[in-house]
Amino acid sequence: MKDFQYIALADQFEISINNGTYPVGSKLPSLRSIREQLKVSVGTILKAFMVLEDKGLIVGKERSGFMVLRTSVSSIHLPQYVENKTFAQEVAIGKVLQEASFPDLENKSYVSFFNAVLSPDLLPFNALRRSLQQASRDLTGQHLQYESAAGNIHLRTEIAKRSFLWQGKLAADDVIITNGALEAVSLCLRAVTKMGDTVIVQSPIYHGILQTIESLGLKIIELSGSPLAGINIEELEEICKSQKISACLLISNFNNPNGIMLSNEKKQAIAAFAERMKIPVIDDDIYGDLHFQAQRPTNIKSYDKEGWVMLCSSFSKSAAPGYRIGWCAAGRFTDQVVKLKAVTNVATASIVQLSLLQLLKTGAYDRHLRKLRPELHRLMLLTIQAVENYFPSDIRMSRPGGGLVLWIELPEYINAFELQQKAIDQFVNIAPGPLFSNNGDYIHYIRISCNNVWNTKVEEALKRLGRIIKSMRVDRGR
Template sequence: MKEFHYINVAGKLEGLINKNTYPVGEKLPSLRNVCQQYNVSVGTVLKAFMLLEDKGLINGRERSGYVVLRKSTKLSLLPQSIKGTLGIQDVAITQTLSKTLYANKTGKDYVSFFGAVLDSDLLPFNAIRRSLQQASRDLTGAHLQYEQPAGNTMLRQEIAKRSFKWNGKLATDDVIITNGALEAVSLCLRAVAKAGDTIIIETPFYFGVLQTIESLGLKVIEVTGNGEEGISIKRLEQLCSTQKIAACVLMSNFNNPGGMLLSDEKKQALAEFANCMKVPVIDDDIYGDLHYGTVRPSNIKSYDTEGWVMLCSSFSKSLAPGLRIGWCAPGRFKDKVVSLKAVTNVATASIIQLSLLSLLRTGAYDRYLRKLRPEMHRLVLLTTKAIEEYFPESTRISRPQGGLVLWIELPQNIDTIVLQKAAWEQHIDFAPGTLFSNSGIYENYLRISCTIWNAKRENGLKQLGTLVKQYLNTGTYN
C-alpha cells in the first residue's frame, strides 16, 4: 500500500534539509514551486509543511514562507560501542532489574521515560473497538472456543501475505500465533535449546529477552556490535567453531535499545551464516513496522533458504500492547514450536485473533501505521532536541530510523542506576543502561522512550539534564 502523497513530499524536503541544500535559517521553496516540482496539490504541500513543522524542522512565518530550523539528523555524536566478547555466563538480569523498580509510579507529577510502549493517545481506539465488536458477533460461537495451537488459519494467512513488504515469502503454514513476541522468542529458544546450553546475543539487548533466557536456565555469550555495522559475522563463526552454541538471538531492525538497523548485506550474511553453520538465528523483528521511511525494511528471514532463521514479531509495539498478539516463523523447527505452544497455554485467545484479522483485512492497520510512523519520528526528533538542549554537550545520542526509543551515553563518571534514584525524588523515571547487558556494563548509558510529547515531558528531560550537570559540577545529586 502506498504512503500518503504528503508524507512522500515531506520526506523529499526533509532529505534536502539534511543534505544542507536548504541550510538552517534559509527559506524552503514556495508552495507554488513545490506543487509544480512534485506535481501535487496545494493541500498536499501544506500538509507536508505541517508535518515538517510538527517535527520541529521548519517554522512558518507570516508572509515569509517556511524557514528551516534544524536537520532531522542529529548533531550529537553516536553512543560508543563497548568492544569485545564476554565469556559464557549464567544469566542474572532479574537481580539487576529489581534495583530499578520504583513503587510509587502514579500521580500527575510523575513522568516516565521507562516503558517502550505506545501511549494510549496514539492507539486506534475506534478501529480496535469495531474489530472486537465484529468478532463478537460471530453467531457460530467460534470466538468462544479454543483456537488451534498454531493460531487462526485466516490470520496466519494475512500475516504471511504481509511478508512481501519485507521481501519475504512466507506461507500460511509457516506462521504460528503467540501471546506477544516474548512468547515467540521463548518458544523458539525452547525448541532449539535446553537448560545449560549456551546462546549468543548481541549487546546491548532488551532486558525482557534476557529475563526469558534466565528463566529457561540458558547461558549466554554477549558479543558487542561494531558501530553501526552490527555484530561481526567473523566473530560469530569463530565462536560457533570453538563452542557448542545452541542459537543466536538478534534484532535486525531498530535494536532495542540501540536503535540499530542492519544493512541488507549484513542480514543476508547472517542468514548465510545460519545456513552454513547449522546454528539457528532467532530474529526479533518487533519494530520493523515502525520504520520512519517509506519502505518497510527486510529482516534476516528475508534471505533464509534452509529454514535456520526463526523470525519473531508482534503487534504489541505497533498496534496495542494489551492485545498480546505475536507470531513467529520458525522455519525447520515449526513442528516443535507448535507442540510447545500447545502444552504451554493451548492457544492464543480466539476473539483477539479474530479482531486482529479484521484490522488486517480491512486495511485499518495499514492506514493507522501510515499516520503513526511520521508521528513517531516527530516524537523522537522532539525528544532528541530536548536532550541536546538540556543535557551536557558531551552526551551521545543514537540516531534510530525507526522504533520508540533513544539510547543515550553520558559521561563515564555517571552511574545511571544512582542517577535513576535521584530522578525518582523528582518523580522522573527511565531505563538505566545496565539493564541491557547481563554483565552489568553500560553503567553510564540510559534508554529514553519517545511515546508522547508535551510540556510535562520536556520539563522532565530538563530536570534530568540538570541532575546530570549538577553531578558533573559537584559530585553529588543533593
C-alpha cells in the same frame, strides 16, 4: 550549470531548518504564502518539498500542510560499544533488575520514559473498538472456543501475506500465533536448546529477553559491535567454531535499546551463516513495522533458504499492547514450536485473534501505520532536539531509523541507577543502561522511550533530567 529552481528552493529551506528559523515540530509556510512571497509556482514548491521529504526533514500531513521533522546536522557522536566477553556465562539479570526502581506512576505529575510502549493516544482506539465489536458479533460462537495451538488460520494467512513487505515468502502454515513476541522467543529457544546450553545474543539487548534466557537455564555470550553496523559476522563465526553454540538471538531492525538496524548485506550474511553452520538464528523483528524510511526494511528471515532462521514479531508495539498478539515463523522447527505452544497454554485467546484479523483485513492497521510512523519520527526528533538542548554537551546518542527508543551514553562519572533515583524524586523515570546487559555493563548509559505525545510537560521533564545530570557533574567536582 545553474541548479534547477526547485533544488535551490529546497536548499534554501534546508538552511532555514538547520539554523532554527523553522524548528523541529513547526509548520512550514503555506504553499500560497510561499508562492506569493517568492513568485514561484506551486509545482516548483511541491517538488522542493518532495526533496526535503526524501531527506526525511519534513513530512506532509493531510489538511495540515508540511511539518519539520528534523535537522540534517548534529554534533553529537554515536554511543560507544562495550568490549565483548566471548565466553559463556550464567545469566543473572534478576540481580541487576533489583538495583532499578519501578515506582507507582499513578501520580499524574510523573513523566515516564521507561517503557517502550505506545501512549494510549497513539493507538488506533476506534479501529480496535470496531474490530472487537465485529469479532464478538459472530453468531457461530467461534470467539468463545479454543483456537488451534498454531492460531487462527485466517489471521495466520493475513500475517503471511504481509511477508511480501519484507521480501519474505511465508505461507499460513509457516506462522504460529503466540502471546506476544516474548513468548515467541521463548518457544523458539525451547525448541532448539536445553538447560545448560549456550546462546549468543547481541549486546545491549532488551532485559525481558535476558530474563527469558535466565528462566530457561541457558548460558549466554554477549556480542556487541559497531554503533552503526552492529555485530561482526567474522567474530560471530569464530566464536561458533571454537565453542558449542546452540542458537543465536539477534535483532534485525531498530534493536532495543540502541536502535541499530543491520544492513541487507549483513542480514543476508547471517542467514547464510546459519545455513552453513547449521545453527538456528532467532530474529526478533518486533520493531520492523515502525520504520521511518519509505519502505519496510527486510529482516534476516528475508534471506533464509533452508529454514534455519526463526522469525519472531508482534503487534504489541504497533497497534495493541494489551492484546498480546505475537507470532513466529520457525522454519524447520515449526512442528516443535507448535507442540510447545500447545503444552504451554493451549492457544492464544480467540477473541483478540479475531479482532486483529478484522484490523488487518479491513486495511485499518495499514492506515494506522501510515499515520503512526511519521508521528513517531517527529516525537523521536523532538526528543533528540530536547536532549541536545538540555543535556551536557559531552553525551553520545543513537540515531535510530525506526522504533521507539533512544540510547544515550552519559559521562563516565554518571551512575545510571543513581540518576534514575534522582530523576524519580523529580517525577521523571528512565531506564538505566545496565538493565540491558547480563554483565551489568553500560553503567553510564540510559534508554529513553519516545512514546509520549509531545507537550510542555514532556519537554519540561527532559529539561529537569538534563539539570539533574549536570548537577551530578557539579557534585563530583567536574
